[in-house]
Amino acid sequence: MGLLSGEALAPLAVAVAIFLLLVDLMHKRPRWAARYPPGPVGIPGLGNLLQVDFRGIPNCFRQLRCRYGDVFSLQLAWTPVVVLNGPAAMREALVTYGEDTADRPYSLSLEHLGFGPQAQGVIMACYGHAWREQRRFSVSTLRNFGMGKKSLEHWVTEEAACLCAVFSEHAGHPFSPKALLNKAIGNVIASLTFGCRFEYDDHRLTRLMDLIEIMLEESTGILPLQVLNMIPILLRIPGLVDKVFRGQKAFMALLDELVTEHRMTRDPAQPPRDLTDAFLDQVEKAKGNPESSFNDDNLRLVVADLFVAGMFTTSFTLSWALLLMILHPDVQRRVQQEIDEVIGPARRPEMGDQARMPYTTAVVHEVQRFADIVPLGVPHQTLRDIEVQGFLIPKGTMLFTNLSSVLKDEAVWEKPFRFHPGHFLDAQGRFVKQEAFMPFSAGHRACLGEPLARMELFLFFTCLLQRFSFSVPAGQPQPSDQGAPATLVTPAPYQLCAVAR
Numbered sequence: 160m161g162l163l164s165g166e167a168l169a170p171l172a173v174a175v176a177i178f179l180l181l182v183d184l185m186h187k188r189p190r191w192a193a194r195y196p197p198g199p200v201g202i203p204g205l206g207n208l209l210q211v212d213f214r215g216i217p218n219c220f221r222q223l224r225c226r227y228g229d230v231f232s233l234q235l236a237w238t239p240v241v242v243l244n245g246p247a248a249m250r251e252a253l254v255t256y257g258e259d260t261a262d263r264p265y266s267l268s269l270e271h272l273g274f275g276p277q278a279q280g281v282i283m284a285c286y287g288h289a290w291r292e293q294r295r296f297s298v299s300t301l302r303n304f305g306m307g308k309k310s311l312e313h314w315v316t317e318e319a320a321c322l323c324a325v326f327s328e329h330a331g332h333p334f335s336p337k338a339l340l341n342k343a344i345g346n347v348i349a350s351l352t353f354g355c356r357f358e359y360d361d362h363r364l365t366r367l368m369d370l371i372e373i374m375l376e377e378s379t380g381i382l383p384l385q386v387l388n389m390i391p392i393l394l395r396i397p398g399l400v401d402k403v404f405r406g407q408k409a410f411m412a413l414l415d416e417l418v419t420e421h422r423m424t425r426d427p428a429q430p431p432r433d434l435t436d437a438f439l440d441q442v443e444k445a446k447g448n449p450e451s452s453f454n455d456d457n458l459r460l461v462v463a464d465l466f467v468a469g470m471f472t473t474s475f476t477l478s479w480a481l482l483l484m485i486l487h488p489d490v491q492r493r494v495q496q497e498i499d500e501v502i503g504p505a506r507r508p509e510m511g512d513q514a515r516m517p518y519t520t521a522v523v524h525e526v527q528r529f530a531d532i533v534p535l536g537v538p539h540q541t542l543r544d545i546e547v548q549g550f551l552i553p554k555g556t557m558l559f560t561n562l563s564s565v566l567k568d569e570a571v572w573e574k575p576f577r578f579h580p581g582h583f584l585d586a587q588g589r590f591v592k593q594e595a596f597m598p599f600s601a602g603h604r605a606c607l608g609e610p611l612a613r614m615e616l617f618l619f620f621t622c623l624l625q626r627f628s629f630s631v632p633a634g635q636p637q638p639s640d641q642g643a644p645a646t647l648v649t650p651a652p653y654q655l656c657a658v659a660r
Contacts, residue, residue, distance in 0.1 A: 198232035206234030217563040244564035246595040253602030261603035262286040262540040280460030289452035319622035333632035333654040344474040354433035373406030479530035508621040517590035521583035534563035627657040
């Protein structure tokens with residue numbers, strides 16, 4: 160009986176194998192086209208998945224770039240991917256062909272978090288009406304609530320003062336600044352989204368920070384989200400979704416609590432207090448309009464996008480800034496000298512000071528370049544066939560924008576792998592913009608919070624260095640300036656001493 164079963168199953172197994180091989184060959188058809196970007200040979204079904212180190216993307220892609228050039232291809236399972244490297248290829252794809260590369264690959268993981276196809280937020284939304292509507296709303300609302308204005312500048316400097324007060328409580332003793340920086344920047348986002356700030360010991364703020372940390376860990380776990388979206392059948396494994404998305408589900412539940420509180424205290428007859436109120440106003444106006452993207456699910460996702468993208472990128476950059484100041488005390492002293500000359504010891508820094516502080520501005524830019532917080536950016540997808548650097552990239556191809564290859568391009572930067580503020584200074588010590596400086600990406604999908612991030616980085620950094628001198632704790636070894644690989648690159652854990660000036 161067992162033998163008969165085996166004989167019966169053999170033709171079925173062969174048929175399934177042939178079917179899978181044909182499907183695999185069908186998905187590889189673009190690679191056979193003339194002038195398709197070169198790339199490593201993969202294995203049937205998995206493509207190059209086993210050849211990509213998702214926990215060490217910059218180094219992995221650097222090696223592939225050396226072998227295949229600035230535009231190379233990968234096959235990740237059945238998903239064709241083209242990786243863009245270097246300033247020329249990046250600008251050609253994202254700026255010259257900005258409209259054609261502005262799409263995003265659809266994220267199947269949103270469905271498993273309970274969201275319908277009409278809810279994609281603003282960062283991962285596919286290019287089209289919903290994205291335009293949400294991007295326009297987010298930019299205009301953030302501007303209305305102070306982005307680029309004195310009102311928001313006041314919020315930031317007030318929060319920086321609160322942060323300095325907490326730093327002072329350590330009285331020069333060693334501590335890790337990471338959690339405090341997260342909470343300070345989190346409060347700026349909370350002011351914009353919920354019209355309030357939390358005390359640093361508030362359990363909800365601590366819970367928010369902890370959950371976002373868990374979400375970042377989930378995104379680069381044993382099964383990174385990129386892999387799960389490319390092999391969606393894995394999401395059907397019983398129990399896997401609950402395990403992989405545990406942090407995301409808990410984070411969304413906490414945001415739901417805050418939004419519910421907002422609904423209870425909101426007065427529709429009064430002007431909106433913050434972005435959440437403004438969104439709820441739009442939800443009311445959109446009732447009965449099936450084409451509108453203003454709905455409760457999108458509210459949750461837009462607020463989540465602003466929290467995750469707007470908070471950790473800036474707080475991690477500030478964490479890098481303090482690390483680099485204790486590793487380069489000469490740079491720290493020169494920044495403090497400029498602060499003393501332009502601002503003085505008592506007055507709070509203002510954005511208007513930046514134009515008279517070229518060295519400090521250069522240091523902040525160099526921190527962003529060296530830290531390379533988001534080495535791979537956010538994936539794009541082509542809406543039409545395009546040609547980049549002489550290679551043809553078909554419609555529907557996923558694009559990885561290797562921002563690390565631009566920020567550390569050896570043909571552009573004098574010392575690409577070292578911290579060197581001179582990258583942004585001319586011979587006379589004046590600040591110089593560099594075309595290859597694109598930590599916020601470029602084109603239609605460039606970071607919408609860039610003006611806010613620039614303001615926060617300058618004001619927090621100058622406030623902290625105006626008040627304190629930072630150093631490596633006595634008896635402790637010099638911390639490493641090599642980041643911990645993840646979706647967002649963080650400094651390795653370190654402590655510092657903050658001594659009042």
